[in-house]
Amino acid sequence: MEDRIYKLWEESGFFNPDNLPKLANGKERTKPYCIIMPPPNANEVLHLGHALMTTLEDILIRYRRLQGDATLWLPGADHAGFETQVVFEKKLEKEGRSRFQFDRETLYQMIWDYVQENKDVARNQLKRLGASCDWSRNKFTLDKDIVRIVYQTFEKLCKDGLIYRGPRIINWCPKHQTGLSDLEVKYEDREDKLWYIKYPIVELKNPPPVSFDASRGGQSSLRGGSKNSSPPLGGVRGDFDYIEVATTRPETMLGDTAVAVSPKDKRYKKLVGQRALLPLMNREISIVADSAVEMEFGTGAVKVTPAHDATDFEIGQRHNLESISVIGRNDKMTAAAGAVYAGLPIAEARKKIVEDLEAQGFLMKEEPYRHSVGVCYKCGRVIEPLVSEQWFVKIKPLAERAVKAVKKGEVKFISAKYEKIFQHWMANIRDWNISRQIVWGIRLPVWYCLASPDSTQQDEKSCYVISDQKPKKCPKCGATEFVQETDTFDTWFSSGQWPFATLQTTNAGDFEKFYPTAVMETGWDILFFWVARMIMMGFYATGQKPFSQVYMHGLIRDKDKKKMSKSKGNVVNPLAVVDENGADALRMALVFNAASDSDLPFNEDKVVAQKRFANKIWNAARFSLSNLAGFNPENIKPKFTAADKQILKDLGEVIKKVTKDLDSFNFHEAAQSAYHFFWHQFCDKCIEDVKKRIKEPRSELDKTTAQYVLWKVLGDSLKLLHPFMPFITEAIYQEMPYKLHQALIVETWPAE
């Protein structure tokens, strides 16, 4: 049944706003209403979250279509750069292969082919769920015209001075060999150790070796952290022999270029500006005062490794410190770590350094320490902060516009709670690293100038040209030979442009007609990743907001409120549920129970309940239709009984309520009202009453009146239920004896 109905809709062309019929009053549909679908990953099998998204958006679209709007629901697919590449890498690993065996072009082609294989999966799944989106406007994030727009935006950002490239500390995932944005790093509590190391003050030419002795070295002031105690290990006659630092990562000390203390810390005042000698490396480093240092923590003095810690990097910038990378991208110590340690994996280097420090008397003590560690959100490997050349967007100017728009209500969050979260994040936003060292994505349109044609060296990347094609000559340096940047954009950089990029590349006039779009409906988990960026980039690129309203739905959890994940094995395949109970039942179950802006536990019982409802609808319709053969409401002057008047009044009220609730995104209330009315007022009372009057009519007029009531209430109920349960309502509508339109999907929303 469902396939047949979907085909009927598709063939009618009613998913396409250009093909929608005129309104019942003969007027054109003038009011545009557009939702851009959050594009599912192109290689992905849909999960219940997608089913919820599809249901909510389809409800809105179908409701607005019935209201007479020119509705466009624009579907698409996302290449999902890093996500997809990770999936593909896993597949390679299973086959005993590795991404690093392939050159760039081969790997890209392999992933491309892989995605093509799965391309139609999601699309067919969406159809099974009843999504009334316009497939003729389907877009893919790697379509050439989309890529062109992404390039245009990048160029504009460059021209406006909002893009910079430079060595910055980034979150490096050693497994995936790419930098990640701050949002892609998750934090886990780990049991670790805190090592206390002393760095001799340089004035003492030959610091006397001190043997490792915790009882002597670890002073009570360090353990207790008392603010008023004297500085750790103050030397004889009030001078310092050394300064003591605490660290969880002793191996990074090889790259230390300073020791920092709080500017407010009186204990160390004398030392600021002096120099310390870095143990093991015998390198002199400076002692600086920086407000990033908490005087209460540890010894109040911190070793500064600009190359391997984000905070230290910033301290380094403020004090012009040198940045020495002692850990490489391969998780091993570099040559800069010194001959003794170069080439060692991090863990071994750490072990050896602690041993050496202890042997040489620099290790004061070690203590267990619990703290949070950044890990890759995909593989869980500890993130290695590294300094690397990356591309950044200066985000503050973009953020300011977005913050203002939301504050003024230009862009309205349906749930105020998400607006708060949004504003809080925007207020603390940091520059956005948009380059990724992966191949699956949109390659940066950057061409580095080669100094001389015969040179293949590309480490002098000081001059480059922004162009989507290989440039002929650099206008700045005159170079004629170039090498293209190998980095690709963060997927969200292109996704952030999705609302305008899609509408600018579909039919002519679409952008003018449908932008800004009406609603952005998506899961709250991508508020920062996506919604915030769309608002920022929409304003930046088009001067307009990308959408007027934001509705964020919750996560679907399992019946024990646990997050669904493949590893837990509690993932529900929506299509299996559809096969078992029908798409209508699943859709209704997803919106019926709870407000969909908070997380929803999923339970198959809920679907079964709605399957029963569908059955009830079916049977009520069967009864009604069998008693309405040849019925025509025209030229009937019904004489209503008290019961008739009551049900018509109730019908008016439920129409009013459902309309109001759909206008305010109260999907569950709208669903419950329609459900309750249909079952307990129409079926239980009205049909029972009408049944008798048709079987044993008191008069011919009473019989036609009863038929009229049946026809009217059933017809309007179908319209009310259609956004939620489109298949069964359309199937019944097609059997109705008297209908004004070709299909229910383009009927007129009932008036109270």
Place this chain on the structure above:
RNA sequence: GGGCGCUUAGCUCAGUUGGUUAGAGCGUCGCAUUUACACUGCGAAGGUCUGAGGUUCGAGCCCUCAAGCGCCCACCA
């Protein structure tokens, strides 16, 4: 360290600006009917709305505090 949210029937949750006897789905119990529909109908049991205090003629809803649970953000070495 900051911020947000939740706590209502056995379970999952509604309850829109404070206004009679606090609702739904599922589950439980009793009765009825072979019916458009047993994927049914009628009815019943089941709640000191987390706790304490306050505002009010009136509080599940507003305010304060407390407890439990959950989530988000953050540069604690």
